[in-house]
Amino acid sequence: MPRFAANLSMLYPELDFLDRFEAAARDGFEAVEFLFPYAYPAHELAARLQANGLRQVLFNLPPGQWDDGERGLTALPGREAEFREAVQLALRYADALDCPRLHAMAGLVAPGLRREDMQATYLDNLRWAAEQAARAGRDILIEPINPRDIPGFFLNRQDHAHQVLDAVGAPNLKVQMDLYHCQIVEGDVATKLRRYLPTGRVGHLQIAGVPQRHEPDLGELNHPYLFGVIDELMATGQWDGWIGCEYRPSRGAVPGGTSAGLGWLRAAQAATA
Numbered sequence: 001m002p003r004f005a006a007n008l009s010m011l012y013p014e015l016d017f018l019d020r021f022e023a024a025a026r027d028g029f030e031a032v033e034f035l036f037p038y039a040y041p042a043h044e045l046a047a048r049l050q051a052n053g054l055r056q057v058l059f060n061l062p063p064g065q066w067d068d069g070e071r072g073l074t075a076l077p078g079r080e081a082e083f084r085e086a087v088q089l090a091l092r093y094a095d096a097l098d099c100p101r102l103h104a105m106a107g108l109v110a111p112g113l114r115r116e117d118m119q120a121t122y123l124d125n126l127r128w129a130a131e132q133a134a135r136a137g138r139d140i141l142i143e144p145i146n147p148r149d150i151p152g153f154f155l156n157r158q159d160h161a162h163q164v165l166d167a168v169g170a171p172n173l174k175v176q177m178d179l180y181h182c183q184i185v186e187g188d189v190a191t192k193l194r195r196y197l198p199t200g201r202v203g204h205l206q207i208a209g210v211p212q213r214h215e216p217d218l219g220e221l222n223h224p225y226l227f228g229v230i231d232e233l234m235a236t237g238q239w240d241g242w243i244g245c246e247y248r249p250s251r252g253a254v255p256g257g258t259s260a261g262l263g264w265l266r267a268a269q270a271a272t273a
């Protein structure tokens, strides 16, 4: 059965971040993911995980100056030293949180440059990050993101991400396949699950309804069908991993709004039990 992780950057928006761990556990989640842990001491986050019987399955490297619009450093020429510091910091947090995978956001195409001009920096940085992460027993993930949510994002397509994996050639460099972005950019999601999951190169999945990024049972994607595909691939030993629930609850920040919107999860659990 697909295993679902609560994305605490998006779910439970009515609660303070540190209180979202308990809320996720109360709703039956066994794992969590979030964007960035760095505003909190690692020991505080580790204590929340432990107190609530949760495991951390993913978080992101520091992305550069997020409030100024930066969305990752990995492909940015001239920012290599900062990228390396970001990797080291993330690995220290991963150690404290016992988190097996880290997402390295690519960043925006820099003014005056084309993607081709940035590809060498992207590959070099990923090679270095994967080497460091391998020593610590962690995976580095890259995620294609749709250019409507993040205009100018360097990595948009699944095939580009897999070409990058080919070029870097590190077994612990994997793709974070977010089905929400995949549907917006290229579609044909079930076929791509069947193509890419058995390669062993997809380290993590994420979901949300399309186009509004609300619950998976709202919008144009047929998630029960996709969960069936993932369930089949898991049952036949062709994939193993977590599905991050990375959506904005449609009820907004009302108390209990996230929990009230988990009907899709209960249905998925019943269908694949």
Ligand SMILES: O=C(O)[C@@H](O)C(=O)CO
Pocket: 035, 060, 103, 105, 143, 145, 178, 206, 246
């Ligand atoms: O899809 C997303 O937005 C996230 O997975 C992420 O890491 C960057 O915002």
Ligand SMILES: [Mg+2]
Pocket: 143, 178, 206, 246
């Ligand atoms: Mg995502």
